[in-house]
Each structure stands twice: as C-alpha cells, then as structure tokens.
Amino acid sequence: MAEEDVAFSAARANEPGGPVTRLYMDTWAASYGASFEGADGPTAPSTAEVETHHEVEPESWHPIVAPDGVRAPDVVLLVDGVQRVDGTLSTEEDDGASFPGLAASFAAGVVRCDLAQGAAELAGARVARALFTASPSVEDVIAGQVRYAVHKVEGSGELRKLQASVQAPLTALEVEISGAARTDGDLLVVDGPLRGRRHLPRTIGYIKTQQSQYLPPGLTPVVTSLTTGQRSPIFKQGTAWGCWSWYLRLPGGNGAPWSGMVRVECAPDLPVEYAVELANLSLVTLPRFASTPYKDPRAPQNLIPIAGLERRLRGLLGDARLLHRALTLATARLA
Template sequence: MSGAAAGWHVDAWSPSYGTSFEQAESGGDGPTTESSAQVDTDVELPAATWRPLAAPPTVRPPSVVLLVDGVRRIDAGLWTRESDGSSYPGIAASYAAGVVRCDLRRGAAEMVSRRVDRGLFTASQEAPDLVAGTVRYRVHRVGTSDVAKLSQTVQGPLTELEVAVSAQVRQEHTADDDDLLVVDGPLRKRRHLARTLGYVKTQQGRYLSAALSAVVTSLAPGQRCPVFRVGTAWGGFSWYLRLPGPAGAPWSGIVRVECSTDLPPAEAVRLADLSLVTLPRFASTSYKDPRAPQNLIPIAGLERRLRGLLGDARLLHRALTISAAGSRPRG
C-alpha cells in the first residue's frame, strides 16, 4: 500500500459539549455538508486568489469590547390537567442574558447589563402562569407536545432577551465610536446596531467549496480568510478566523464572524481586520474551559454570573412542586 496513512485528531472541546463543529450523520448540515445558501466569495478577493490574511500593522483593537451572551436552564418538567381530563407536557425554564464590558485600556471587565426571565412552555391552551414562591413562570403556548422538543422552544424568548440587552448596551455604553459589540451566535435581529459582530463558535454548515474550505483549514492562529457574503434572509458578510491554541483537528480553533450586509463591503473588511486583532486576545485555554479556545474568556465569566442569577435550582424545583400540587383540583 502506498501513500500516507490516515491519522487522528482529538477535538479540544470536552465531549460533554459535543464538538467544535457539527458533523452531520444523515443529510443535516455539517462542516462537510454544503449549505443551500447563495454565497458570493468575491467580496474582498476573487475566489481564485483566496489566501490566509493577516491584519495590517496599522489596525489597533478598540478601547472597549462589549460581549453579549445568554444562558438557560430547565427547572422542572410538568404535566397539565385539562378541563376534559386530558394532559399536556410542559417545562418550567429560567433564562438570562447579559453584557460584559471589557475596557482594554484599564484591563478591567464588568457586567453592565443583565435580564432574567422565566417561562412555562406547553401546548396547552388552558394552562395559566405558575407562581412558585416569589417567582412567576409566565406561560408560553408552543406548537409541540414532544417532550424532547420542548426545551428547544426556550431559545426564542432567550434570543429576545439577548436582543434587548444588545440594544440597551449599544445605547448606554458606547465609547465614542471606539468600541466593538460582539454577540455570541448569529446577529439575527441586531444587524442594525453599529459596530456589531456575530460570533459563531460552532460550525454547522459548509458555505465554501472544498478548495476555499482548504484555505480556511490552512489558517494559522491570528489569520482569517477573505470576507464573503452569505445570501440568506439572515445572511451577512462573513469570514473565518483561527484563534490561538494547540494544533489539532483541521477546524480546531476556527470561528465564523459575521456583520450586516447593510454595510459597505469596505466597512465589512475593516471589521474583519478589527476582529482579527481583538478576538484572539480573549481566547480561552483548555485547562480553564472545556470549550477552548472558542468560548472566549469574558463570555465564560459572563455565563457563570448569569447562571448564578437564575437562582438555586433545587429550591425552585421544590417551590414548583409545591405550587403545582396546590393548583390541582381537590375532590
């Protein structure tokens, strides 16, 4: 047998968090599965001349970086009791979103915005809000009774919280145009906010051809690929960059960053260079974070703070149990 033998790479992420990229098993999106989105790869460079890029030496990071993220937790599973004797499954969930402000001049970080909410998610048309002690779970009527899918319905309200804190912090904590707002995940409804980037740390679809994907996997830490445009309803200008970290799998340490297509292409390129001198300084290390290097250090700290704001899970579960028992009809 001739040729080099195949080898293995261990994904840097802890298996409890899945993988740093989503590999499809049967027809879903993954890093080797082509996206159906229309992609314009000639925004910054013609596709035939794509190569790894470094930021020009004149590019400096902003004075302030604002990072947005959210967390959620399922507090209890419940069942309703309908007037006709039937029953629907439901879940009680707590979720929070917040912003950490990193002042790069002072080397200081602080949480400057936070919101916490709770909901009761069920397909029941009769279920009321549920009050557990001093906490109210507002009912959200959803379109599924599949217990396995109910937890997914929490993402919508959580995203709305993230959008709200993003808009608030952009109004209240702008640093004379010398700041950058980074939201964890796609931009979604925040494309109108100034100097805002979406930070996608898990790669779920391949937007580029095999030849251009090879440029991405050849990136060294601190390099990015040229800017391209994704033409979907939620599309935008986008680019991949590799964060610093130990050598590993081809996509290890690679994140996708996006900005609004409402911007001129030259502004998208400027933001791409700005991201390249800003985001790598926040990269985490494996001994501190099982999702290193993609789960940025300020984001990890923000997640810990937000989880603390959700309250004691055991006390809430007990309060929900007592409240649900008290709401059942007697007789």
C-alpha cells in the first residue's frame, strides 16, 4: 500500500477488545496545510445565509448520481493564475511621508482539454507585473528589461493589504485569457471561487480545500457519505459572493469522511434548473482530472491540468533572484 494513501485502525492503548479508533493519513501533503480543517471536516462556521430546499427538501437530502444520458462536454477549459512578490519597497515623498510598495509578478493561463480527442494544450497565457502602492507620486519602475506598472491602491497602503490588491488584476487577466479561448458548448472551470467571474457563461468554480462549514449539522452526514460518482444536492449561499453550491467526492481518497471532497459553485442568478444541470455536468467531468498521490502532493483535489498549468505559469514569471536584483539596482538609482 502506498505510504501516501494509508488508512488504518488502531485499538485504544490498554483497552483490549475495546472501541476501535479509526485513523486516516491525509493524502494531501502536510506542507500545503490540510485539505480540510478539523478532525470532522471544516469547522469554521460560515456567515452565509444558506438555502437548502431548492433541489431537494432538507429532510429528504441524499447523495445524487448523474442522470442517464449526462456526459462530459467535448471541450473543457481550466483556468488558473499564480502570483509572486518580487520585492517590497518604500517611498519618500516631498512632504516627508512614506508609503510601502509591493512589486509583484502574476500570470494567468488556460488549458484546453479536448475530451473527444483525448488531448490537452495550453490555449493561452499572459504575464503581468505591477507596483502596488498608495503613494500619490510614484511612477512605473523599470528594472532591467522589465516594467512594473504602478497600480494605485486606496488608503495608507499597509503592506499586509497590498498583497490582497494583486487578486483583482489577476482575476481580470484570467477573465481575459479564458474569454479568448472559449468555444460553443465548452465548460469553463475556474480554480477557486468565482468571485468576479460569476457573469461568465457555462462556468463553475472549483474549491479544493474546505475551511468553512456552510451546511447545518443535520445535513453534513449526507456530504460525508458521498462516494465517487455522487454529489450533494445544490444549496444557495446568500453572501456578497453568493452562489449555487454543491459537494462532490473525487476518486483516490483514503476513506476518511472528508478525503477527496471538493465544493463546486456557479452563479447565483442562474435558474435552479440550470444550476442542477451544471452540478450534474461537473459530476461526470471533474473526476476525470483527479490527480494521484504519487504524482501530486495535493492529490486528488489538485486537478492534473491545473497542476501542469501552475508549473508552466511559475516558469513564465522568470527568475525571482534576478528580478529582485534588478529591482534593487533600479531603486538605488532612483534614490
């Protein structure tokens, strides 16, 4: 049995014949945190208002399989983005004030999987760099052959908040790159919550780590009882980032209640019938891309095309050491 996929039972010490405690080794590598929080799954309560009656009444919730005739689309697009801090800076204004700055590189790409032909290819990728700061006077920074375009942020621009500012332009880049690759009848899978991409047609968000508990305790056993090829009924989240949502289990887990579990979401303004259609479509599509522990430390949730795309995008960001040195020389000249 593979070391990464160990599930074993052990009797409590000094209690011969007593209750058996089941222990499971998470296939998800510990260096990436955990695929879920808490021994019994995600424990942080969500503040979202959740409606669980739209597909199945709560008292009748049960695992769902895809209806006969539902098949994966011929073309699936998977989009993801990566980001990296190349350097932190600070300004000195004419009035003596100082503002922190963050020089970041980020990239977005899309993989086109032709399931009919059994082929996958990089359908597009772009790299961008920016200097995030609240300074009213700073200009673009030229570091060797690279330009960090100024991206002004609101407020005092605390350094810990500047990193969060990278997400908006990265999301815009993902929308642009995936839009150029779309064809009729495809399915777009976004790695992570939809957030600013809820307007995209035939699109689902794929959340591979479970940190918040959205469902009431009485419905959680339905989720943990899911097997490969099953999903939960859909439910609606009513937060500012509201969505239709559902859980499904990927193949390759170790048998633990939340092993291999992912949450999928789609836009909240879709009719319930269309949300159910996307849920069934995800059920026959996503398991095909599940990774395996001996190939990926975040198996099975880190989908194979996404893992390859992440490696490609990080390579496109360039050498971090060279960029840091170029930034150091550029700011020394400006000083």
